[in-house]
Amino acid sequence: MPRLSVGDAAPDFSLPTADGGTFTLSEQRGHGVVVFFFPAAMTPGCTKEACDFRDSYASLQAAGYTVVGISPDTVEKLAVFVDAEQLTYPLASDPERSVLEAWGAYGEKQLYGKTVVGVIRSTVVVGPDGTVEVARYNVRATGHVSALRKALSLD
Secondary structure (H helix, E strand, O other), X not given: OOOOOOOOEOOOOEEEEOOOOXXXXXXXXXXEEEEEEXXXXXXXXXXXXXXXXXXXXXXXXXOOEEEEEEEOOOHXXXXXXXXXXXXXXXXXXXXXXXXXHHOOOEEXXXXXXXXXXXXXXXXXXXXXXXXXXXXXXXXXXXXXXXXHHHHOXXX
């Protein structure tokens, strides 16, 4: 499974969001974008990660970044998740996993000592010019946003 690396052009995408809109990466040019991929809404790890991004969103925005979370969940399930956790940034639905695959966030991974195929919890930061500034794969839900903030020199 190819993964993105620093300096790569981030593959463009346009996906439906939980609020009934659409998130298109190329429309974000001129701003940094934090794209995080998560396996499933309303699960403990994904809830922790999503809430960490929610709690850091204002400071990320102040530093010139927007945030979008992407999972294979339906927009309906994502909308329930946004409402339940009062998330303040868009969540996008990729049920065909085309964006997940293009960004290297879907494939074989280790889960409880077994090799399975699924969403690889990942975060990629895209710079204002559309190139990858940070690419992290197989991240942990807990503490990940804090580590990302350090990598972006925000802490």
